[in-house]
Amino acid sequence: MRQRTKRTTLSEKEIDEIGPLTSVFPCSESKILDHVVTMKGFDYSISDISRISGVNFKTTLGIVHKLEEQEVIKKTRNVGKAIMYKLNPDSAQAKSISSLAFEIAKKRISQIQ
Incomplete structure (x- = not known):
């Protein structure tokens, strides 16, 4: 019987498809934070997010x-009826979340085969 080994490296596709926060904390909040942290220079409506x-x-x-x-x-x-949102650059929490996402991303990139 063959023994399964735990895979410790990630493919580029996996890194591209799953955000850094979602890779560690798989929930809706992380998916949304991954987007607003990654695209922090841009604003988006709730529909876009x-x-x-x-x-x-x-x-x-x-x-x-x-x-x-x-x-x-x-x-x-406001753009028409839509309210636009973006990461708050003045927030200590936003800076910490952004820093955490960056550190997770660096570690994940180093694991590419």
Whole structure:
């Protein structure tokens, strides 16, 4: 009987498809944070965040409001009826989350075969 060995390296495709935070904390919040941290220079509507992160709209709405209350993300402007959000560059929490995502990404990249 063959014994399975635990795989410790990641393919480039896996690294590209799964964000750094989601790779460690697989939940909707992490998917959303991965997107806003990775694209921190840009703002997005809740619909955009939902579509890009693959999280249900209603779930995204609740998470975005929770992150806004914690000042991790902030409203930037209105585009028609849509409110745009982005990572809050002045927030200590946002900076810590961004730093954590960066460190996880560095470790994952070093594991590419």
